[in-house]
Amino acid sequence: MTSHMAPGLARAEALASGGQGEAVVRVSGLRMDYGDSRVLRGVDLTARRGEILVLLGPNGAGKTTTVEILEGFRRRSAGEVDVLGSDPDHGDEEWRARIGVVLQSWRDHGSWRVRDLLHHFGRYYAPHSSAQRVRPHDTDALLELVGLSEHAAKRVRTLSGGQRRRLDVAIGIVGRPELLFLDEPTAGFDPRARRDFHDLVFRLADEEDTTIVLTTHDLDEAAKIADRILLLAGGRIVADGSPDQLASLVEQDSEVTWTVDGQRHLHSTDSPARHIAELYAVHGDGITELRVTRPSLEDVYLAMVQRHEDGEAELAAEFSKETR
Amino acid sequence: MNARFNAVRAGVSRGWIEFRQSFRSGQEMFSYLYVPVLFVGMAVVFDSLGVEGGDAAPIGAVVLSGAVAFTLVMLGVTAVLQVLATEREDGTLLRAKAVPHGLVGYTVAKVVHMTAMSVTAIALMVVPGVLFVEGFGFQGRADAVTLLWVCVLGMFALAPVGAILGSLIDNPRLGASLAILPSIAVVMVSGVMFPFGILPDWVQAVGLLLPVYWLGLGVRSAVLPDSHAAYELAGSWQLPQVAGVLAVWALVGFAVALWLLPRMARRTSGSRVQAAREEAMKRAH
Numbered sequence: 001m002t003s004h005m006a007p008g009l010a011r012a013e014a015l016a017s018g019g020q021g022e023a024v025v026r027v028s029g030l031r032m033d034y035g036d037s038r039v040l041r042g043v044d045l046t047a048r049r050g051e052i053l054v055l056l057g058p059n060g061a062g063k064t065t066t067v068e069i070l071e072g073f074r075r076r077s078a079g080e081v082d083v084l085g086s087d088p089d090h091g092d093e094e095w096r097a098r099i100g101v102v103l104q105s106w107r108d109h110g111s112w113r114v115r116d117l118l119h120h121f122g123r124y125y126a127p128h129s130s131a132q133r134v135r136p137h138d139t140d141a142l143l144e145l146v147g148l149s150e151h152a153a154k155r156v157r158t159l160s161g162g163q164r165r166r167l168d169v170a171i172g173i174v175g176r177p178e179l180l181f182l183d184e185p186t187a188g189f190d191p192r193a194r195r196d197f198h199d200l201v202f203r204l205a206d207e208e209d210t211t212i213v214l215t216t217h218d219l220d221e222a223a224k225i226a227d228r229i230l231l232l233a234g235g236r237i238v239a240d241g242s243p244d245q246l247a248s249l250v251e252q253d254s255e256v257t258w259t260v261d262g263q264r265h266l267h268s269t270d271s272p273a274r275h276i277a278e279l280y281a282v283h284g285d286g287i288t289e290l291r292v293t294r295p296s297l298e299d300v301y302l303a304m305v306q307r308h309e310d311g312e313a314e315l316a317a318e319f320s321k322e323t324r
Numbered sequence: 325m326n327a328r329f330n331a332v333r334a335g336v337s338r339g340w341i342e343f344r345q346s347f348r349s350g351q352e353m354f355s356y357l358y359v360p361v362l363f364v365g366m367a368v369v370f371d372s373l374g375v376e377g378g379d380a381a382p383i384g385a386v387v388l389s390g391a392v393a394f395t396l397v398m399l400g401v402t403a404v405l406q407v408l409a410t411e412r413e414d415g416t417l418l419r420a421k422a423v424p425h426g427l428v429g430y431t432v433a434k435v436v437h438m439t440a441m442s443v444t445a446i447a448l449m450v451v452p453g454v455l456f457v458e459g460f461g462f463q464g465r466a467d468a469v470t471l472l473w474v475c476v477l478g479m480f481a482l483a484p485v486g487a488i489l490g491s492l493i494d495n496p497r498l499g500a501s502l503a504i505l506p507s508i509a510v511v512m513v514s515g516v517m518f519p520f521g522i523l524p525d526w527v528q529a530v531g532l533l534l535p536v537y538w539l540g541l542g543v544r545s546a547v548l549p550d551s552h553a554a555y556e557l558a559g560s561w562q563l564p565q566v567a568g569v570l571a572v573w574a575l576v577g578f579a580v581a582l583w584l585l586p587r588m589a590r591r592t593s594g595s596r597v598q599a600a601r602e603e604a605m606k607r608a609h
Contacts, residue, residue, distance in 0.1 A: 064594065064595050065595070068593050068594060068595060071422075073418075073421070073592070073593040073594065074593050075590075093327060093424040093425050094327075094424070096422075096423070096424045097327075097423075097424040101422040101594075103415060103418060103419060103422060103594055103597075104415075104594065104597075104598065105415060106414050106415050106597065106601045107414050108411070108414045108415040108416040108419060109416060109419070111345040111348060111349060112341070112345070116341060120334060120337070120338055120341070121419070121423055123330070123333075123334040124330070124331055124334055124423040124424050124425060124426055124429060125423070125424065126330060127326065127327035127330045127424075128327065128424060171419070172422075175423065175424075183594055
């Protein structure tokens with residue numbers, strides 16, 4: 001893989017030119033109550049074929065609950081949910097074969113050898129193979145893809161944390177899923193492993209046309225890999241859009257900082273380019289250390305989460321309507 | 325290719341792989357096999373000391389026949405319970421749920437694994453028993469067939485009990501210790517380890533309702549001399565009753581397990597496994 005950006009850009013163009021693809025996940029008015037506490041308060045979302053959708057939010061926002069409902073592992077309290085044409089509560093095994101779930105392993109299958117385990121789980125998908133989508137993945141090719149070839153004969157319990165997570169991903173995609181769920185997949189990854197993982201996600205979306213629904217509380221990660229980010233706070237989607245769209249939403253000016261005659265200046269403006277032009281007109285080459293800071297995803301995130309926590313859930317909901 | 329049949333085949337090889345792995349783990353091996361080895365040793369010692377039980381059969385043979393029944397209880401109830409409770413918590417079951425027909429494969433694998441383990445454990449008692457223990461052995465091919473069907477039906481009666489308890493108990497460590505005591509109590513009231521006749525009437529009444537007495541009786545009919553039947557409650561082996569009681573337990577157990585296990589499996593989710601993991605981490609510190 002030469003660059004992890006290239007495939008992402010290619011897909012972005014395809015999405016832009018091809019218009020909106022087929023909806024793979026459709027959710028409206030999803031509610032989830034645990035006893036008296038309401039965890040999801042009416043979630044609406046759509047994921048389209050080949051899209052990388054990131055559910056971003058603080059801990060306890062309901063990300064995992066949402067994903068588990070979509071996976072068919074948890075029954076919702078109310079709302080309409082359609083995943084690959086079925087209600088996940090009643091998804092049959094044929095439906096199950098089209099979905100991949102990356103689970104966080106702990107100590108299961110510790111005495112299995114890596115290759116045996118991956119091969120075993122692949123076997124279940126063989127009857128669900130088709131000409132367009134040959135299932136399962138070849139075990140050795142998949143081990144190569146996730147970088148575990150040299151560990152193929154090792155016992156699972158002897159793997160490092162990062163290696164286990166790569167095995168988790170391999171098991172999740174061994175059936176060539178059309179739709180892949182990843183819940184906090186990179187927790188505990190070092191930067192290198194995280195980069196490799198992001199490359200893999202791009203490849204899946206591009207080469208396999210896999211729709212990916214991923215949760216994270218890592219803004220940087222969301223900004224890097226998402227086609228679209230759904231910001232979940234307090235059981236609601238409070239913002240929905242591409243990373244750039246979200247960043248442009250905050251009612252916050254760009255900050256221009258510069259130095260003239262050893263004196264440092266700062267100015268907030270909604271048109272930084274004009275301001276810089278004016279600065280040059282006045283000071284010419286006397287300006288040094290010029291820097292423009294645009295509002296970041298982090299600002300949006302903190303603003304939205306803050307609004308929610310201030311009890312402005314209603315306002316936040318209004319905000320999310322504006323973004324659509 | 326039929327998807328369900330394919331999953332059954334995957335389950336068979338999964339069970340076989342797990343069985344082979346059991347032999348790699350010293351701890352697991354010990355927990356499954358120390359009972360057979362212990363009892364064979366006891367039977368041989370009783371034999372060589374010439375301890376007289378007063379029965380027609382030497383006491384070593386009686387003890388060893390009890391050990392066969394006891395081992396089936398430990399494998400069928402305690403081991404099944406513990407495996408199920410552990411694998412619900414550690415995510416093994418969740419992985420099975422996440423693949424198509426994965427629960428079929430999982431269930432088949434457990435049956436294969438437990439069957440192979442039971443055959444191994446029983447062979448470890450029966451083979452040395454036949455060779456070295458006075459009065460322990462088959463009088464003919466019919467006795468061997470009796471031992472086979474009694475053990476198979478006994479496992480069918482016991483394993484659902486283990487599976488039901490395993491799906492009700494949330495904490496595998498606590499569950500195992502909670503389960504071993506009742507298992508031993510049941511074995512005690514079932515006349516497997518010492519003559520049923522010496523137990524108080526009300527204990528006998530309880531014992532007769534449980535499958536273990538009948539399992540023990542069936543095993544004794546296969547491996548002890550026919551003359552020993554005179555010392556049984558009815559003065560005979562009562563094989564039709566053995567088959568009847570075990571079959572009723574098996575049918576009821578399967579019905580309940582088939583109703584309960586999918587419900588238990590449905591409750592398994594990533595966040596529950598995660599919660600159990602965090603709980604275990606807390607305990608470890």
